[in-house]
Amino acid sequence: MSDEFNAPRGTLDWLPARQAARHAMIERFRALCEGAGYREAATPVFEEKALFSRTAGESSEVVGKEMYLFEDQGERMLALRPEFTASLMRLYLGHGLSREAQPVRLWCAGSCYRYAAVQRGRYREFTQVDAEAIGSDDPAVDAELIALQLRWYAALGLDGIELRINTIGDRGDREPYLALLRAYLDAHLDEVDDEIRRQRDLNPLRAFDTKDPASQRVMADAPKIADHVSAAAQEHFAAVRAFLDARDIAYVVDPTLVRGLDYYCRTTWEVAWPELGAQSGIGGGGRYDGLAESIGGPATPGVGFASGVERVLLALEEQERLPAGAPATDAFFAIFADAARPELHALLDRARDAGVACEADLAGRGVKGQMKQADRIGAARTVVCGDDEWARRVCLVRNMSSGEQVEVPLDELVEHLVKAKG
Ligand code: HAM
Numbered sequence: 398m399s400d401e402f403n404a405p406r407g408t409l410d411w412l413p414a415r416q417a418a419r420h421a422m423i424e425r426f427r428a429l430c431e432g433a434g435y436r437e438a439a440t441p442v443f444e445e446k447a448l449f450s451r452t453a454g455e456s457s458e459v460v461g462k463e464m465y466l467f468e469d470q471g472e473r474m475l476a477l478r479p480e481f482t483a484s485l486m487r488l489y490l491g492h493g494l495s496r497e498a499q500p501v502r503l504w505c506a507g508s509c510y511r512y513a514a515v516q517r518g519r520y521r522e523f524t525q526v527d528a529e530a531i532g533s534d535d536p537a538v539d540a541e542l543i544a545l546q547l548r549w550y551a552a553l554g555l556d557g558i559e560l561r562i563n564t565i566g567d568r569g570d571r572e573p574y575l576a577l578l579r580a581y582l583d584a585h586l587d588e589v590d591d592e593i594r595r596q597r598d599l600n601p602l603r604a605f606d607t608k609d610p611a612s613q614r615v616m617a618d619a620p621k622i623a624d625h626v627s628a629a630a631q632e633h634f635a636a637v638r639a640f641l642d643a644r645d646i647a648y649v650v651d652p653t654l655v656r657g658l659d660y661y662c663r664t665t666w667e668v669a670w671p672e673l674g675a676q677s678g679i680g681g682g683g684r685y686d687g688l689a690e691s692i693g694g695p696a697t698p699g700v701g702f703a704s705g706v707e708r709v710l711l712a713l714e715e716q717e718r719l720p721a722g723a724p725a726t727d728a729f730f731a732i733f734a735d736a737a738r739p740e741l742h743a744l745l746d747r748a749r750d751a752g753v754a755c756e757a758d759l760a761g762r763g764v765k766g767q768m769k770q771a772d773r774i775g776a777a778r779t780v781v782c783g784d785d786e787w788a789r790r791v792c793l794v795r796n797m798s799s800g801e802q803v804e805v806p807l808d809e810l811v812e813h814l815v816k817a818k819g
Contacts, residue, residue, distance in 0.1 A: 454659025519674030527699030540640030566626025680704030
């Protein structure tokens with residue numbers, strides 16, 4: 398059976414080396430979030446479909462085309478989560494978090510699911526890290542989240558990324574602007590591609606994402622939403638930029654940046670590593686002050702972002718900055734006296750409990766083979782116990798880098814290894 402329906406062959410995402418890097422990346426994210434007052438939350442893997450269709454929107458690609466849907470035995474239409482934002486808002490609304498000090502800062506990490514054409518950096522099961530601040534409309538929070546996202550990339554050593562930001566105004570700005578945009582598209586219908594013509598009624602904003610060069614030329618002169626937003630939204634955007642400028646964060650204001658989810662308002666942003674090509678978006682976010690109402694809650698401002706762990710991992714790999722792999726082995730046990738094996742395996746567990754990473758040969762290797770294996774796994778020390786040592790209830794502990802060797806009584810071995818580890 399193959400996993401090809403999900404990850405293309407050749408991406409090594411399921412292998413142990415990748416897991417170590419993924420954990421290290423998420424741990425970094427956790428440390429940064431917790432240092433900034435974000436607390437970890439979790440959301441269910443499957444949810445009612447309506448949670449996403451009411452928030453991200455039926456007309457968005459994510460909901461309209463990419464959701465994994467199924468009916469359960471209770472005849473409920475469920476979806477595998479394509480993202481976290483709506484679920485985190487539901488958590489906030491349903492569990493009294495609005496009574497805590499505002500904003501409530503949350504983060505989470507986990508798998509998300511989207512039925513899209515699989516290619517490099519685009520999978521049907523992928524991992525997001527996500528941070529949200531719910532309950533404040535202060536532009537300082539928008540900038541705090543953008544800065545948090547960039548600090549994660551910086552902490553991982555990722556270079557050459559680009560931040561684009563835009564404002565898409567408030568709900569009330571949307572309809573008059575969309576009318577303007579539709580009128581512009583109608584005047585150029587024979588110059589744009591079929592997809593734009595199809596999206597004209599439902600979601601004309603998608604036209605800005607076109608990959609067709611002729612359509613791109615048309616869209617370059619189209620009315621831009623940022624020029625048609627309320628004075629309050631303009632002011633909010635200017636303030637966000639001031640908070641970014643004070644941090645010396647470089648960004649490009651991109652008036653064509655429209656994000657693929659319907660709940661956004663005001664600030665939107667995207668971070669790309671252009672060398673990833675078609676799937677260069679490594680993370681994005683924005684403000685969603687109307688989302689709570691669309692799931693039956695009171696008006697509640699919110700802002701956040703998510704970043705794709707696999708895409709960041711690809712970028713880190715290409716920059717040869719993948720976080721360190723499996724933890725190094727502190728001690729390799731080379732046991733040549735068969736009678737010694739049970740007792741030494743028990744000692745091995747005691748050493749592990751004391752924080753010493755160790756392993757023993759299980760392949761019946763000879764003396765040479767075991768030494769080679771100790772080398773191959775990069776063990777800092779090798780514990781040797783042959784018949785002679787076993788008879789005297791000692792073992793030899795060899796420092797693999799200096800070659801120095803000491804004899805240690807078995808009763809003192811664990812303590813010795815703990816001390817040697819420092
Ligand atoms: P999004 O832009 O749809 O935003 O996804 C965020 C990130 O998830 C993308 O930038 C990309 O790195 C990664 N991603 C998305 N789809 C895939 C895929 N099929 N394969 C691999 N990686 C993928 C959101 O999901 C919003 N919830 C972000 C947000 C949080 N806005 C406000 N708060």
